[in-house]
Each structure stands twice: as structure tokens, then as C-alpha cells.
Amino acid sequence: MASRAKATILDIAREAGVSKSTVSLVLQGSGLIRPETATRVRKAIEDVGYVYNRGAANLRKAHSNVIGMVINDLTNPFFAELAVGMERVFQAAGVVPFIANTAENPVRQEEVLKSLMEQGVAGLIVSPARGTTPGAFRRIEAAGVPIVFTMRRLPESRIPVIAPDNHRGAVLATEHLIRKGHRRLAFFGGSSDLVVYHERLGGFLEACETHGIPASDRLIVEGETSRKGGMACLETALAGAQPPTAALCFNDAVAFGAMLALRKRGLEAGADFAVVGFDDVAEAEHYSPALTSVAVDTAGLGERAAHVMLKMIQSRTTRAEDHIGAVSLVVRESSGPDRNNEVGDAA
Amino acid sequence: MASRAKATILDIAREAGVSKSTVSLVLQGSGLIRPETATRVRKAIEDVGYVYNRGAANLRKAHSNVIGMVINDLTNPFFAELAVGMERVFQAAGVVPFIANTAENPVRQEEVLKSLMEQGVAGLIVSPARGTTPGAFRRIEAAGVPIVFTMRRLPESRIPVIAPDNHRGAVLATEHLIRKGHRRLAFFGGSSDLVVYHERLGGFLEACETHGIPASDRLIVEGETSRKGGMACLETALAGAQPPTAALCFNDAVAFGAMLALRKRGLEAGADFAVVGFDDVAEAEHYSPALTSVAVDTAGLGERAAHVMLKMIQSRTTRAEDHIGAVSLVVRESSGPDRNNEVGDAA
DNA sequence: CGCTATAAATGGAACGTTCCAATAAATCAA
DNA sequence: TTGATTTATTGGAACGTTCCATTTATAGCG
Numbered sequence: 001m002a003s004r005a006k007a008t009i010l011d012i013a014r015e016a017g018v019s020k021s022t023v024s025l026v027l028q029g030s031g032l033i034r035p036e037t038a039t040r041v042r043k044a045i046e047d048v049g050y051v052y053n054r055g056a057a058n059l060r061k062a063h064s065n066v067i068g069m070v071i072n073d074l075t076n077p078f079f080a081e082l083a084v085g086m087e088r089v090f091q092a093a094g095v096v097p098f099i100a101n102t103a104e105n106p107v108r109q110e111e112v113l114k115s116l117m118e119q120g121v122a123g124l125i126v127s128p129a130r131g132t133t134p135g136a137f138r139r140i141e142a143a144g145v146p147i148v149f150t151m152r153r154l155p156e157s158r159i160p161v162i163a164p165d166n167h168r169g170a171v172l173a174t175e176h177l178i179r180k181g182h183r184r185l186a187f188f189g190g191s192s193d194l195v196v197y198h199e200r201l202g203g204f205l206e207a208c209e210t211h212g213i214p215a216s217d218r219l220i221v222e223g224e225t226s227r228k229g230g231m232a233c234l235e236t237a238l239a240g241a242q243p244p245t246a247a248l249c250f251n252d253a254v255a256f257g258a259m260l261a262l263r264k265r266g267l268e269a270g271a272d273f274a275v276v277g278f279d280d281v282a283e284a285e286h287y288s289p290a291l292t293s294v295a296v297d298t299a300g301l302g303e304r305a306a307h308v309m310l311k312m313i314q315s316r317t318t319r320a321e322d323h324i325g326a327v328s329l330v331v332r333e334s335s336g337p338d339r340n341n342e343v344g345d346a347a
Numbered sequence: 348m349a350s351r352a353k354a355t356i357l358d359i360a361r362e363a364g365v366s367k368s369t370v371s372l373v374l375q376g377s378g379l380i381r382p383e384t385a386t387r388v389r390k391a392i393e394d395v396g397y398v399y400n401r402g403a404a405n406l407r408k409a410h411s412n413v414i415g416m417v418i419n420d421l422t423n424p425f426f427a428e429l430a431v432g433m434e435r436v437f438q439a440a441g442v443v444p445f446i447a448n449t450a451e452n453p454v455r456q457e458e459v460l461k462s463l464m465e466q467g468v469a470g471l472i473v474s475p476a477r478g479t480t481p482g483a484f485r486r487i488e489a490a491g492v493p494i495v496f497t498m499r500r501l502p503e504s505r506i507p508v509i510a511p512d513n514h515r516g517a518v519l520a521t522e523h524l525i526r527k528g529h530r531r532l533a534f535f536g537g538s539s540d541l542v543v544y545h546e547r548l549g550g551f552l553e554a555c556e557t558h559g560i561p562a563s564d565r566l567i568v569e570g571e572t573s574r575k576g577g578m579a580c581l582e583t584a585l586a587g588a589q590p591p592t593a594a595l596c597f598n599d600a601v602a603f604g605a606m607l608a609l610r611k612r613g614l615e616a617g618a619d620f621a622v623v624g625f626d627d628v629a630e631a632e633h634y635s636p637a638l639t640s641v642a643v644d645t646a647g648l649g650e651r652a653a654h655v656m657l658k659m660i661q662s663r664t665t666r667a668e669d670h671i672g673a674v675s676l677v678v679r680e681s682s683g684p685d686r687n688n689e690v691g692d693a694a
Numbered sequence: 695c696g697c698t699a700t701a702a703a704t705g706g707a708a709c710g711t712t713c714c715a716a717t718a719a720a721t722c723a724a
Numbered sequence: 725t726t727g728a729t730t731t732a733t734t735g736g737a738a739c740g741t742t743c744c745a746t747t748t749a750t751a752g753c754g
Contacts, residue, residue: 008740019704024742034702049489054465055402058741059709062353066466073425074446075629083421089453096462099421100444101434108438115443118401119413119466142396182457225380227633260633282422286574287606288635306494355710366734371712381732403710406739 007048019074058120067097068116070109070126076102076253077178077281078298078339079127079294082142082150085302086125086200095122102129106136112214113140122326125307127151131193146312149318150305153195160320162305164296166196166278170203170292173248173276173294175268176329178211181338182246182274186219197250200278203214204248219244223254232255238265245338252281255291270336279331291334300324354395362391368387376400388593414444414656416475417456419499423600424628425645426474429497432649433472439462440657442469449476453483454620460487474498478540491689492659495667497652500542507667511643513543513625516528516674517550520595520623520641523676524648528685529593529621535580536601544597547625549593566591570601577604578611582610585612593621599628602638606681617683627677638678648672 008084009027013020018114026032026041033041058064067090071079078255082101090097096234097243101278102109109129116124124144128136134154137147140157177185187204190197201220208218211244223229230249237244250253257278269275270289277284277293301323308320309335356374360367373388374379380388391397405411413439417424430446437444449456450594456476460483463471470493475483476569481501484494488506500508524532534551536543548567555565568583572577577596581604584591596602602624606616616622617636624631627642655667 020741021706021743022702025703028742032702037702038532049486051486051490052465053467055405055467057708057742058402059400059406059740060712060742063710074421074430075424077422077424077427080422080424081449084450087450091458096459099429100443100445101750103431103434111438112443115413118399119490120400120402139396139398143398226621227542256633263635278461283630285604288610288701311750357710367711368713368734368736369732372733377713379732384732405713406710406741409739461742540711658704 007050008053009050011048012044012050014043016041017050024148025207025272054144064120064122065095066121068113068119068121068124069097069099070102070112070116070124070128071099072102072104072109072127072129074099074103076118076251078251078279078282080303081281081298082127082302085299087302088299089303089306089310097125097138097306104129106131106133110136113137117143117145120337121145122313125150125305125309128154131154131221141318144318146309146318146320148309148312150301151196155195156321160308160322162308162323162325163303164294164301164325165327166199167203167206167307167312169278169294169296169329170200170248172327172329173205173278173292174204174207175211175300176292176335177246177248177274177276178213179209180246180274180335182244183213183245183338184217184219184242185213185243186221186233186237186244186247188221188227188237188247188249188258189223189225190223190250191222200248200250217242219243225250226253227257227260230254230259231261232257234258234261245340246276246335248276248278250278252277252279252284252291252293255293256283256287256336259287259289259291269334272339274335274338276329284330285332287334293330293334295328295330297325297327307337353681354397355400358395359388359391362395363388371601391474402467404496407588409467409496410688411467411469412442413466413468414442415460415466415468415471415472416444416446417449417459417463417475418446419449419451419456419476421446421450422529423598424630425511425598425626427648428628428645429474429652432646433653434649435646436653436657438651442657443573444472444653451476453478453480457483460484464490464492468492470494470660471618472497474658474682475501477538488665491665493656493665493667495652495656495659496564497648498543502542503588505666507655507669509648509655509670509672510543511641511648511672512674513546514550514553516625516643516676517547517595518554520625520675521554521559521638523639523678523682524561524593524595524621524623527593527682529591530560530685531566531589531591531593532560533568533580533584533591533594535568535584535594535605536570536572537597538569538578547595547597563618564589568599572597573600574604574607576603577606578608579604581605581608592687593623593682595623595625599624599626599638599640600629601633602640602681603630606634606636606638616681619686621682621685623676623682631677639682640677642675642677643673644672648670 009020009023012023026038082263100112106129149161185267209261221233280293280295284293356367356370358369373385420473447459453476496508568580570580624638624640627640631638631640
């Protein structure tokens with residue numbers, strides 16, 4: 001049944017009674033071939049169960065159609081949503097994106113990038129792992145392969161970035177909490193080795209500044225960007241003498257964790273402590289209580305990144321402009337007013 | 348900076364003053380090369396920024412080190428967890444898995460498989476998209492590329508499957524509901540074009556049978572395997588004259604949807620209506636109320652699938668045994684007793 | 695009919711590796 | 725010293741495609 005030796009273009013040529021060049025032309029959909037010949041060739045292809053060998057082709061063409069998508073945490077639904085947005089665009093362009101997970105591990109990331117490069121990818125869309133060294137992409141850049149960063153950027157690097165307006169999002173969220181009457185605020189999760197962290201924290205601090213929240217009433221708790229991290233942050237925060245009454249969380253996972261920890265203490269997010277997330281993953285809407293979060297148009301960012309990548313490949317450049325996506329605050333149930341300071345809020 | 352023409356093995360040979368064969372040997376870590384020569388070559392590799400061309404190599408070797416992972420719905424956290432389990436194993440084996448998403452679309456799946464095959468994958472781990480035609484994998488089988496199905500199987504196919512014991516899981520869950528005093532039961536979500544559906548539904552029906560729940564008191568509502576589908580199922584179920592008091596859901600996403608719909612009606616899962624999910628995704632534990640679900644050891648199944656694949660590749664066979672993973676019911680808050688039929692349940 | 699113009703098909707070199715068989719150099723045994 | 729053995733290194737022929745430069749067939753025109 002299964003012919004052992006895999007068929008090549010030459011086998012097809014023999015089968016169809018044409019030359020290998022003709023077969024190649026048919027494979028590429030060239031109009032130079034007489035339609036009848038083309039169908040004959042196509043039939044032969046079908047008959048022998050031929051599979052195109054893209055490796056061999058790339059040897060001559062140096063122009064693959066695969067794009068690598070390197071993601072730091074596939075279990076975060078946020079990245080899955082991002083990937084889906086990209087795929088929509090790539091599919092339309094006849095490009096197949098291969099996704100690889102680095103699990104937030106720079107060593108693993110190194111391996112994955114190496115493998116992708118060896119495979120001859122046309123471009124790389126990357127959300128770099130935490131702790132990525134500044135030089136990690138130098139070789140890839142030198143090889144002339146276009147790279148686009150999504151969501152995260154590296155400290156000093158000329159690689160284009162597609163990301164939401166983290167600063168603005170944090171300002172929006174923080175102002176919302178202040179308007180709700182909260183005067184002792186916390187920022188939960190993330191760590192300072194992430195540029196995004198500084199952007200989001202920076203927005204938080206700026207809003208505090210503008211609205212006269214003194215530094216002594218701001219609590220910053222670093223932590224893992226996961227549910228577990230969020231739980232830990234909340235515990236730390238409530239252990240203090242003058243605990244905060246509201247928190248802006250680094251992302252939704254942290255927010256979910258904080259809410260879970262609240263429930264464990266018999267407290268309710270929204271009523272007893274205000275929680276705001278970041279990213280607005282699909283789950284946020286369906287949580288209980290529903291999570292107030294900064295919406296970043298995840299799928300839109302994914303589409304944007306894919307478009308930028310396609311353009312870079314097409315114009316064979318390695319440069320592109322950054323894109324900072326608009327954000328908006330989606331107010332739900334988790335961010336109620338401060339009970340001890342019922343200022344009220346019209347909005 | 349970036350040398351335009353990419354360096355080849357020959358450039359390195361020139362740089363290091365050896366022959367291309369020597370470079371090739373060094374690249375493969377052969378012990379035949381004098382250590383000093385090897386270091387000299389490695390230095391040259393570093394200096395010229397060489398990237399190995401795996402396509403060219405495969406032309407001779409016909410033995411790539413990439414494995415394709417084809418997943419039907421990346422946004423379902425279940426599959427992300429599965430992927431993570433596989434990656435652990437593959438990483439240790441020095442293999443890089445490329446993940447591709449089919450978004451439950453057989454046409455897209457066709458494209459993805461084609462692309463992966465052209466890329467010369469060593470093997471394929473697949474969770475087939477809904478509506479996959481029985482012949483979809485014939486060509487791949489004929490090409491001698493090992494395939495392993497995970498979670499889902501195709502109606503008639505000799506391809507090995509790694510999946511949980513769906514039947515048993517459904518029996519466990521259903522018996523739990525019956526012990527809780529429920530006498531009118533529903534099965535929510537999924538559709539009959541999925542083999543898994545029949546396995547899970549079969550377990551449900553069998554348990555009903557054994558415990559004397561008449562067919563008239565069993566309600567089966569097909570639906571999308573998503574939150575949205577779950578919401579619709581619940582609405583349909585409660586619209587009837589003699590609505591059920593408990594439901595076993597096709598998977599956790601459906602269960603979350605059903606719980607959400609309950610809340611919209613002012614009802615509470617656990618207290619007013621019992622809900623049991625399937626898969627026990629990480630989220631289940633953290634939901635409110637926490638979801639009772641059938642745990643399938645997702646990561647373990649992923650690891651198992653990866654191991655089977657590695658063994659198939661190594662022994663160059665296309666056959667392997669099915670693996671049916673053990674399941675267990677994790678009882679949480681969402682599956683309380685029937686209020687109108689407080690039989691009680693010691694366990 | 696001969697000529698040119700167009701259309702269709704073809705052979706061969708190249709792409710960057712691997713691997714076999716062969717060579718060159720170093721070591722050993724007698 | 726000579727030949728045998730071991731250790732390092734090397735050319736060259738594949739592998740399956742693309743693409744350029746040709747060749748062959750077909751049509752058009754006077």
C-alpha cells in the first residue's frame with residue numbers, strides 16, 4: 001500500500017510522460033503549461049501520493065512560507081486569543097504559522113528560535129520570555145530575518161513592537177478606582193525585569209500622583225503573573241497595618257488569583273475590596289463577580305502584528321514602526337466603591 | 348553588519364582552513380575530529396553567524412527532528428495544558444514540537460497537515476477537527492509518517508489513540524448525581540459527529556439505566572462545546588415542562604456556560620441545579636462555585652502521547668497500542684443535592 | 695513555401711547538506 | 725626500514741527542487 005521510497009518530481013514526470021521541469025511548473029501553478037498537460041500531471045501527483053518537499057525547494061528559492069510564532073506562555077488564554085487573531089490574517093495570505101511555546105524560559109526560547117531558524121522561517125513573531133538577554137535576537141537580526149515583538153519589548157532593541165498602550169490603560173484603571181473613593185491603592189503582580197511592568201506600574205503611579213495619593217498610601221507587591229501570584233499578593237497586602245482597599249493587577253490571571261484569595265478569607269471582590277485586571281481575557285466577563293479589566297483588543301493586536309510581519313517580508317526589510325494599540329476600561333462588578341469612604345461616582 | 352548572503356558550511360570550511368566534510372562532522376558532534384580542530388571550526392561558525400540549514404540536511408538524511416502538533420481549539424485551556432505535557436517530553440528528547448491550530452475547521456486542518464508534511468515532519472500528534480472525513484489521514488499514513496490521535500478518535504481508523512476513559516468518567520459523574528438524589532438528569536453539549544460524544548453520553552445513559560432512571564427522565568441537549576453552547580443548553584433544558592435538576596456537561600467549557608446561564612436566571616449552581624463538568628481544567632477549581640468535574644490527567648495524557656510518538660519514530664513503525672487514561676471525579680461545590688428530594692449522601 | 699513570432703516543454707546546473715570511500719598522517723610491530 | 729594499523733581529514737556524488745537558456749511544436753503572414 002504505502003510505497004516505501006517517497007515519490008519525487010521525477011516519478012511524477014515519468015508517470016505523466018513529461019519532464020521534471022514541467023511538473024515543477026505545474027506545481028507552481030504557472031500559466032505556461034497547456035491545461036491538458038497540467039491535468040495529466042495533477043492526476044499523476046494524486047496517483048503516486050506525492051508530497052512536495054519544501055526543504056528541497058527552499059534550497060533554491062530561499063523563500064519559505066512559514067512564520068514562527070514564539071509565545072512565552074501558552075496556558076495564558078490571552079496568548080491563545082492573540083494567536084487566533086494572527087492566524088486569521090496568515091491564513092488569508094496562504095502562510096502557515098507554527099506556534100512554539102517557551103514556557104517563560106529563556107533557555108527553551110533559545111532552542112526554539114534556533115530550531116525555527118534552521119527550519120528557514122520567513123519571519124518571527126515573538127513575545128519574549130522573561131529574562132531574555134538583550135543580545136538574544138542579534139544573530140537572527142544579522143541573518144536578515146524580520147522579527148516583530150508582541151506585547152513585550154526588550155530594554156534596548158530596534159525591533160518593532162506591537163503592544164497595547166499599557167501606560168494609558170493603567171491610568172484609566174487607577175483613576176476609576178480613585179473615583180470610586182479608594183484612597184489606599186495597591187499594584188499587584190509582575191516583576192521589574194519586564195518592560196511592560198514598568199509601563200503599567202508607571203501609569204498607576206502617575207495617576208496616583210495626579211490625584212494626590214501620597215506614596216505612603218501606595219502599595220506595590222511584585223509577584224508571579226499567575227493566579228498563584230495574585231493570591232500571594234493579596235495575602236501580603238492584607239497582612240500590613242494599613243491595608244489597601246483596592247488593587248490594580250498586572251494582568252487578569254493575577255486578578256483572578258486575588259479574587260480567589262479574597263473569597264478564601266470570606267471577602268467579596270467588589271464589595272469588600274476592589275480588583276481591576278488587565279488584558280480583558282474572555283473569562284473576565286464570565287467570572288463571578290465579573291472582572292473589571294483593561295481591554296486591549298487582543299485579537300486586533302494579533303492581526304496587526306501579522307500584517308506588519310507580512311509587509312516586512314514583502315518589502316524585505318527588517319524595520320517597521322511600533323504600533324501602540326488603543327485601550328479601554330471595561331467596568332464590571334469587581335471594582336465597587338470603598339465602603340468606608342462612600343464618595344459615590346456618577347459614572 | 349548583516350552579511351547579505353547567508354554563510355554555508357563551505358564558508359566556515361574556508362574560514363577555519365578545513366574541508367566542508369570536517370565542518371559537517373563537527374556540526375554533528377562526531378568524535379572523529381581532533382578537539383582542537385573542532386574548537387577552531389566552532390569559532391568560525393560563531394564568527395560568520397552561520398545558521399544550519401535543516402532543509403538541505405534533510406534532503407540527505409530524510410529524518411527531521413520536528414514533530415507537528417495539530418490542535419483543534421487552542422483557546423480551550425484544556426489543549427494548552429495537553430500541549431504543555433507533550434512539550435516536557437519532547438524537550439528532553441531534543442525534539443521541537445510545532446503547534447498548529449485548526450480552529451475546529453477541517454479545511455484549515457487539511458492545509459495545516461499539508462504544510463507540516465511538506466516541512467518533512469517526523470511525526471504528527473493530532474486532535475482532529477470536528478467533521479474530519481475518514482480519509483483525511485490516508486495520504487499521511489501512506490507516506491509512512493507516524494500519527495497519534497489525542498483525545499478524539501475517528502470513526503474507523505487504525506491510528507492509535509491516547510484518550511481518557513470517557514465512558515467510565517461519565518458513569519462516575521452520573522452516579523454521583525444520582526447519589527445526590529437527582530432523578531431527572533440532563534446531558535449538555537457536544538454533538539453526535541464526535542466519537543467522544545458517544546463515549547461520554549454512553550456512560551451517562553448506562554448509569555441512568557443501571558440506577559433505574561427512565562428514558563423519559565433523561566434529557567439530552569446537543570450544543571456547541573463552548574461556554575456559549577452551555578448557556579444555550581441550560582436555557583433549552585429549563586424551558587421544558589419537567590425540567591431536569593442536574594446536568595452532566597460534555598466538557599468544562601459547557602459547564603461554565605451552564606453555570607453562567609443559571610446565574611443570569613438568579614439561580615446558583617450547586618444549590619438550585621447541579622452541574623458536573625468534564626476534563627477538570629485548572630479553572631474549574633477556581634470558579635465560583637467551584638466546579639465538580641471529571642479529572643482526566645491532561646498533562647499526563649500529553650506526556651503519554653509524546654512518548655508513544657517518540658517510540659513509533661524510533662522503531663519506524665506506524666502502529667501502536669491505544670492508551671486509555673484513568674479518570675477520577677473531583678467533587679467540588681457545583682454538584683449539590685436535589686433540593687426537592689433530599690435523600691442525603693454520606694460520601 | 696519559407697520565414698518569424700509565439701507557445702509549450704525540456705535539460706542541466708545550482709542550492710547546502712550528508713556520507714561513503716579514499717587519502718594522508720601518525721603510531722606501532724617486527 | 726617496511727608494512728600494518730589507527731586516527732584525522734577530505735573529495736565527490738547524491739538528495740529533490742527551481743530557473744535559466746534552449747529546443748521543439750504550432751501558428752501566422754506574405
